[in-house]
Amino acid sequence: MDKIIEKLENLKQHHIIKYMENLSSEETENIKKQFEKLDLSVLTMNGKEEERGKFTPLSAVTLDEISENKDKFTELGINLIKQRKIGAVLLAGGQGSRLGFDKPKGAFNIGINRELYIFECLINNLLEVTEKAGVYVPLFIMTSVENNQDTKDFFEEHDYFGYSREDVWFFIQEQLPAVDKDGKLMLAAKDKILTAPNGNGGWYASMDKTGMLDVVREQSIEWLNVFAVDNVLQRIADPCFIGAVLDSGKVSGAKVVAKASPDEKVGVLCLEDGRPSIVEYYEMTDEMLTRREADGRLSYNYGVILNYIFRVDKLDSTLSVKLPLHRAFKKLRYMDENGEIQSPDEPNAYKFETLALDMVKLQENCLAYEVDRKKEFAPVKNSTGIDSVESARELLKYNGIKL
Numbered sequence: 001m002d003k004i005i006e007k008l009e010n011l012k013q014h015h016i017i018k019y020m021e022n023l024s025s026e027e028t029e030n031i032k033k034q035f036e037k038l039d040l041s042v043l044t045m046n047g048k049e050e051e052r053g054k055f056t057p058l059s060a061v062t063l064d065e066i067s068e069n070k071d072k073f074t075e076l077g078i079n080l081i082k083q084r085k086i087g088a089v090l091l092a093g094g095q096g097s098r099l100g101f102d103k104p105k106g107a108f109n110i111g112i113n114r115e116l117y118i119f120e121c122l123i124n125n126l127l128e129v130t131e132k133a134g135v136y137v138p139l140f141i142m143t144s145v146e147n148n149q150d151t152k153d154f155f156e157e158h159d160y161f162g163y164s165r166e167d168v169w170f171f172i173q174e175q176l177p178a179v180d181k182d183g184k185l186m187l188a189a190k191d192k193i194l195t196a197p198n199g200n201g202g203w204y205a206s207m208d209k210t211g212m213l214d215v216v217r218e219q220s221i222e223w224l225n226v227f228a229v230d231n232v233l234q235r236i237a238d239p240c241f242i243g244a245v246l247d248s249g250k251v252s253g254a255k256v257v258a259k260a261s262p263d264e265k266v267g268v269l270c271l272e273d274g275r276p277s278i279v280e281y282y283e284m285t286d287e288m289l290t291r292r293e294a295d296g297r298l299s300y301n302y303g304v305i306l307n308y309i310f311r312v313d314k315l316d317s318t319l320s321v322k323l324p325l326h327r328a329f330k331k332l333r334y335m336d337e338n339g340e341i342q343s344p345d346e347p348n349a350y351k352f353e354t355l356a357l358d359m360v361k362l363q364e365n366c367l368a369y370e371v372d373r374k375k376e377f378a379p380v381k382n383s384t385g386i387d388s389v390e391s392a393r394e395l396l397k398y399n400g401i402k403l
């Protein structure tokens with residue numbers, strides 16, 4: 001029997017075998033070709049998440065400590081930038097399903113009386129650093145199959161918002177199959193199985209597969225600063241942050257914000273079996289949520305904001321490690337049994353993702369570097385309410401940015 005059919009039978013995906021029986025030979029061939037490249041092992045995950053170890057608190061270099069050492073840290077960081085030893089990696093392959101905007105999230109106009117795109121906010125922030133350092137920071141932009149062309153076109157149309165286009169590289173992340181609530185594969189088109197981007201944890205492996213690591217080596221880049229597209233106050237290649245990590249002698253660093261309240265829904269940087277790790281809010285016991293240190297600070301106080309720096313040689317040694325897979329229930333456009341494309345209003349499918357935060361656990365150590373959330377954390381996840389266009393606009397205004 002055909003290997004693919006056998007695999008589908010073993011994975012209890014008989015509906016797809018049956019479906020293929022009614023397709024033309026060309027359509028069947030297309031689906032089979034897609035299966036040859038698709039990692040179907042995710043279908044055996046059955047919602048199992050990895051088991052966690054023993055959590056202990058991890059302190060951070062605080063705002064006060066940073067301010068005392070600002071000049072020293074900044075000088076160290078600027079020197080590294082000047083030598084072009086740090087590159088930036090913008091994670092922009094997400095589907096932004098909560099925002100419900102049908103273009104790349106970075107192309108969203110957050111302005112009110114003028115155009116101000118999310119990508120533009122990020123590039124403006126980066127330009128502040130490159131102007132100070134007198135060199136451009138190599139910038140790698142991760143996109144997805146779905147939004148790659150639109151993203152590239154958008155940068156072209158806007159002349160890279162004043163950034164140097166020779167210092168920008170785009171690469172596409174990988175896809176994984178998505179399933180319905182019963183674990184069954186779905187269709188995206190008549191001859192196409194539904195897939196979704198494989199999460200933001202795959203960024204370094206995707207840089208490897210797409211030849212970006214050759215660029216990193218050619219350019220002698222030693223550190224990478226990876227960050228999310230949706231924080232419009234995101235400081236990229238922040239010299240003070242880079243310098244603090246260099247000064248600490250640690251192999252990685254994470255920007256963190258002090259929690260607004262003990263029950264704030266944010267992943268907290270801590271230690272897990274002695275290694276740096278992130279504990280999700282729903283994994284924390286009441287004791288962990290409310291425990292305090294002698295100075296009154298919460299023991300598990302510092303939430304991550306998806307802005308990390310890693311040493312390239314240490315990342316290389318993680319390439320062979322399989323990151324844990326997480327399932328996320330999302331709204332995904334699909335083709336129904338009548339051949340109609342549906343864009344659901346409610347989550348309808350599980351996608352499988354690895355997460356950038358799980359890369360922290362692969363590092364020997366990590367410097368938690370506190371930033372002021374009012375100045376550096378304005379995520380755009382939803383259109384209204386918490387972490388929304390509205391709240392991000394307020395924070396942009398607070399930072400003197402005209403909208």
Ligand code: UTP
Pocket residue numbers: 091092093094095096097098099142173197198199200227228229230306330353381
């Ligand atoms: P989110 O976790 O907010 O996911 O991404 P999302 O897909 O963009 O949005 P929702 O959940 O569907 O509303 C956090 C960051 O990771 C990037 C996003 O672009 C964002 O910068 N990301 C996420 C990727 O680059 N690839 C992915 O597969 C997922």
